[in-house]
Amino acid sequence: AQSVTQLDSQVPVFEEAPVELRCNYSSSVSVYLFWYVQYPNQGLQLLLKYLSGSTLVKGINGFEAEFNKSQTSFHLRKPSVHISDTAEYFCAVLLYNQGGKLIFGQGTELSVKP
């Protein structure tokens, strides 16, 4: 069975500090990988995605993620966070043969403090 594990439920960080949100997945087949962001009282928005090619993927708002096949990880990073980055972040996987079924992790709440 496939699954997504986000290793931290909450990450507090000060403004302008770097941040890494961790995500590991398990799957016996090839996957596509995603990070979504959810601001308070809103739906989820796509932050970035890995489909193939370069393992370093850049997304919106200065975020990037690196796909590591050997470690089955897809950690999200930002070198300097802003107050406005406070939100919940979800890692997700899409199985090649599942017709669009996206499996989400439990989410990581990023709290940026001044």
Place this chain on the structure above:
Amino acid sequence: DAGVIQSPRHEVTEMGQEVTLRCKPISGHNSLFWYRQTMMRGLELLIYFNNNVPIDDSGMPEDRFSAKMPNASFSTLKIQPSEPRDSAVYFCASSLGKGNTGELFFGEGSRLTVL
């Protein structure tokens, strides 16, 4: 584009009542998904449709839940009878069906409270 439109945004009802949540996907999208979000269980996929046909409803909690997609521009999620444990935010999302690479577009959600 107007995005995915859900209604109502908020619903408060009493246990035993019927609840109907509605969704209008983005025009041209062939796949539609219903998710439920709670603090305890996170985001759960309830059901998804491709070209108006239910593909996987294994996430539907029980027979009290039903979903329909009568045409490409409308879907409903119905709970009858509702129970307090159904309180959650219900999200509808849509995506391109053919060639879908997983980018889902979410509505703003319907927050359901069952008293």
